[in-house]
Amino acid sequence: MKHLLTTTDIPIEEIREILDEAQAFSEGAAWQPEQQTFVANLFFEPSTRTKCSFEVAERRLGLQVIPFEVNASSVLKGETLYDTVKTLESIGVGAVVIRHSIDNYFMELTERVNLSILNAGDGCGHHPTQSLLDLLTIRQEFGHFIGLKVAIIGDIRHSRVARSNASVLKRLGAEVVFSGPEKWFDESLIDFGTYEDIDVATKTADVVMLLRVQHERHGEEESFSKENYHLLYGLTEEREQQMKPGSIIMHPAPVNRDVEIADTLVECERSRIFKQMENGVFVRMAVLKRALIKGGNEHVHHHQKWSVAY
Amino acid sequence: MKHLLTTTDIPIEEIREILDEAQAFSEGAAWQPEQQTFVANLFFEPSTRTKCSFEVAERRLGLQVIPFEVNASSVLKGETLYDTVKTLESIGVGAVVIRHSIDNYFMELTERVNLSILNAGDGCGHHPTQSLLDLLTIRQEFGHFIGLKVAIIGDIRHSRVARSNASVLKRLGAEVVFSGPEKWFDESLIDFGTYEDIDVATKTADVVMLLRVQHERHGEEESFSKENYHLLYGLTEEREQQMKPGSIIMHPAPVNRDVEIADTLVECERSRIFKQMENGVFVRMAVLKRALIKGGNEHVHHHQKWSVAY
Amino acid sequence: MKHLLTTTDIPIEEIREILDEAQAFSEGAAWQPEQQTFVANLFFEPSTRTKCSFEVAERRLGLQVIPFEVNASSVLKGETLYDTVKTLESIGVGAVVIRHSIDNYFMELTERVNLSILNAGDGCGHHPTQSLLDLLTIRQEFGHFIGLKVAIIGDIRHSRVARSNASVLKRLGAEVVFSGPEKWFDESLIDFGTYEDIDVATKTADVVMLLRVQHERHGEEESFSKENYHLLYGLTEEREQQMKPGSIIMHPAPVNRDVEIADTLVECERSRIFKQMENGVFVRMAVLKRALIKGGNEHVHHHQKWSVAY
Incomplete structure (x- = not known):
């Protein structure tokens, strides 16, 4: 698993690599994961640009995007962000893109989940x-x-x-x-x-x-x-x-x-x-590839073990 | 680019061509664009039939449909229709289907965008x-x-x-x-x-x-x-x-x-x-094909030029 | 057409078959319908787990999922559940997954539609x-x-x-x-x-x-x-x-x-x-396969007949 949480925690050399990858995508490079791969975009705040841009990037990489609407979800029943993300992991989602109004919302998640988290904006903090x-x-x-x-x-x-x-x-x-x-x-x-x-x-x-x-x-x-x-x-x-x-x-x-x-x-x-918006797709393709290559939910059967007693 | 705005501005001969194409689709004809093609459905008013019908038509043509929910978009932050459409164009969307409560909402768009606009209903005007x-x-x-x-x-x-x-x-x-x-x-x-x-x-x-x-x-x-x-x-x-x-x-x-x-x-x-509803899919396949063949966003790199100074 | 409405109306032998099929999917079995097949998920109550789980199951079977948002649909204009489902059938949808707050909502549907209904929860009744x-x-x-x-x-x-x-x-x-x-x-x-x-x-x-x-x-x-x-x-x-x-x-x-x-x-x-959630995907793949193999909307041209008078 390889999260993307902030730019401040990424070494300069790795930032250059991401930009190189994005530049290659902008010039027509292609990449797709070998297996059917699921992602979900969890936007707890309104967005057009970032959400649609991630969607296009995901489709260009051949990913399956599972729709998630906050206002039609169990978040309405009081479910926590952790339980929501853990649920998506359990059903086979390999990476989640999250925008949330709480600063550093991802702090409570990163150590406890096996899928990749891509931060699409948190509070007044990072994007x-x-x-x-x-x-x-x-x-x-x-x-x-x-x-x-x-x-x-x-x-x-x-x-x-x-x-x-x-x-x-x-x-x-x-x-x-x-x-x-x-x-x-x-x-x-x-x-x-x-x-x-x-x-x-x-x-x-x-x-x-x-x-x-x-x-x-x-x-x-x-x-x-x-x-x-x-x-x-x-x-x-x-x-x-x-x-x-x-x-x-x-x-x-x-x-x-x-x-x-x-x-x-x-x-x-x-x-x-508008050039920035166009580049947004290529950058998101690059960080999604980075997340899915270096990790992602390999969807081994869930770690809850069981012994079959025939 | 080839918009579909009103029937009154289409010559009778072209209307017959669209009906012929739709009839062919109803009899099993198939067509898909050569490249991965993105569309978005922007419904600013409730709809089941028209929206789902466009969705089915789009999928039958192998198009990638980017979800757009008005109530979770930057429209809530006051973004204009023009800026919303221009954003979608910038991220690579080739055609947008729009329903809007304002009569002739498309007048302010057609001269200024490079993607195709398909009118799915405007005010009390056209459909x-x-x-x-x-x-x-x-x-x-x-x-x-x-x-x-x-x-x-x-x-x-x-x-x-x-x-x-x-x-x-x-x-x-x-x-x-x-x-x-x-x-x-x-x-x-x-x-x-x-x-x-x-x-x-x-x-x-x-x-x-x-x-x-x-x-x-x-x-x-x-x-x-x-x-x-x-x-x-x-x-x-x-x-x-x-x-x-x-x-x-x-x-x-x-x-x-x-x-x-x-x-x-x-x-x-x-x-x-219900026959009308069934025919709706075929007609929408025909106008989408018309929009994408005669134009659509070819997604050349954005027209904002730059000179690289190494 | 083969609905899934309650477990009580399914013979034990058939329940075992569904579990066997689900177990096979959990061990890597694959199945896809031969033709492009459309489904829609109609959730009239909030859900994360069940809705996303059906989505993943549907994508794994290669189905095309038509987005349906209750709050952006003609249900707001007073359209009945029957008319909504009949509309989806008319545009070529082969199976609908429905969650609804009314007990046995499906009673008024099953005899009158040709697509498969999969009950994703009704009132306090079944799931x-x-x-x-x-x-x-x-x-x-x-x-x-x-x-x-x-x-x-x-x-x-x-x-x-x-x-x-x-x-x-x-x-x-x-x-x-x-x-x-x-x-x-x-x-x-x-x-x-x-x-x-x-x-x-x-x-x-x-x-x-x-x-x-x-x-x-x-x-x-x-x-x-x-x-x-x-x-x-x-x-x-x-x-x-x-x-x-x-x-x-x-x-x-x-x-x-x-x-x-x-x-x-x-x-x-x-x-x-969380193991239960993981299994949810496999069970839903099994009942979707069951619905689509034994029936589903074969999308013959709509039963409303007409005579062409040239």
Whole structure:
């Protein structure tokens, strides 16, 4: 079994291997497991992109995807996440993709199950396939990470990728700065990069990585109107015109148009937003292959032993 | 790319081709795309028949159907239909089937996406695969349309098919009359056919095409009890006995039994209601083939270009 | 067509055949229908285990599973169960798996449809695949049923399997006793077995079969706290230590940990709880094969006849 939980616990060399594998898939490489293999996608929070992207990746690898709808499951009867996952393991599922609102939900699972867990987002913590697809998109563009300046701008407090992207980018040799509302800048981020004014950041970065304002996670504190946020911290048409030659725009989507980014820029020449989504499929194929090759539920008969007394 | 949006924008010759293709599928013809092909069904309104029918048609063509549940998607985070469809395109989906409550929802999409859109019902406007399966059922029965009298009876104001069926039937040479509550007869329908008393219509038509009373779309204005509606405008056992020899009964379903039609008539000898459902699969196979052969997302790498700087 | 409705209406000899088939599947046997075959799972009540288990079984047999979500279907528009099933039959579905809250919901269907119905649980009545997987698990353990003592303990009033398991176990030669809250012991159960004190039952049984307390089905009458129930009627660590050598623990799950059974015992050496889930897949493969071989919707063109008048 080979989980994918966070990017921070993966050595740089292995991250490069995953990106190489994803790149190969993007260029037409194919791989399928030898035996019929079952996976399930457990999304305890809404998702279009990540869920559908995993689905496409799974089908491309010839996997059988068992539908699992939280709202029609025994979770409604109070079943725990562990019992749900253990049930899927028992019926022969080899890997589960999970999105859950609880930080590090996987901590209670990894030691106790035999199938592979692929984290598709936990709480405000991690979203490793998003990080990996961001890295792939940057590498396709620039061919390397060393010396690149990446500006992570926006809702850095609630984002699953701000911290983990910053950490892995720094390990890969890039320089990271943060921007957006200064009150959302957390002291603990200083390990990865400094806070920079939005106009400086957008003008000097090779990669302007915008984060979605997660209205649904903010409480009353939110003191910006949409228009206000856009003017103060969004990528306006004016700021885009000041970006340096060859620099690109990224955003994990879904985009709040005219909030984080001007509507007209979402598909502009610098934008790699839909390219990121395309790369998401290849990255997910790579981590699924990694999970299933190095382990997965081999579905030996269940470890509960019995002696037949004829 | 070859969308299917309305029947009114398809030339008669092409409608005949689609019906021929559907007929061939009903007689056992097979077709599958050469490459693994992804589709998604986006139903923003409840459906059993149309959604399951598309699913069966898609599987028969060997397509990979990516599950999409509106209530577990980023639509909940406010994502627009355009961004949702563009996302699916980016991850490699070649055709989307959409049902949506907004009239002509597809107008904002067709010029801006590269995949095929198949309209599975929009607002009170169109439902082209329903029209096509109705046409196939009539053609199987009578072999032609010229001179046939088709009575469209019931909720002609809220029906997606009343107007579009009337239009295409007239173009094919049939005579159309409307019946049901006279106050639901819209002046604009006069281009396609006149209003006729229910007892005359059912007695003289070759095809009695009943429409579902859409309780969920009527407001307070609804002034009929179920029993009352049935007596005044429904196909009662008495009216069925007056129907002319060889004439048939159609209904798009779901049926309100004992409202539009007597419970005992739903599966009577004249009824083609379940035959229509069977034909729905063949018609949907035909339009999916048409969409995927003439276009679809060829999934060239995304048009956002980049230059690799090693 | 060959339905699976209850275990009580299946002859003992045929039950043995199903178990043999399931055992063969558990040892690696394979079977697939010759033609592309469609099935649908209609779950009108929440389920993880049974629904996912049927899904895995269906995919292992190479079946095409048509997704059906009650909450996105025409059931919302008031469509009856019969019309829903008839619709699925019309579009080519050969077997439907149904869970429904109404006792014997299938009575109104079986005479009127041509596809196979597999009951995945009705009201408080039956749950035949659960019974069969229980039988398979017991037979794997002991090799026979004659003379075994099975204690069915807990919510015997609301359980779908208490009565039907008791009935079939008695027919197979086992001795059944019931335990748990005495007020939940129904006089009609006396045909199958007597009531026994929990401490006697757990000490003397070969199989301790615990039932889930169905909080969601109890009204105000429920007078036990969780802790209280566990002490009085649950399998505590103390009771487990008194169990006889070679005896096993079973539970249909989802488990209420520390209510019916101590948390620490769920995966103890005696427990066959996850083994039961594993066996569920094999039993469901066997009954699906039985349904599809002996019948199923052969999808001849729909019985509504027509004469083509050229």
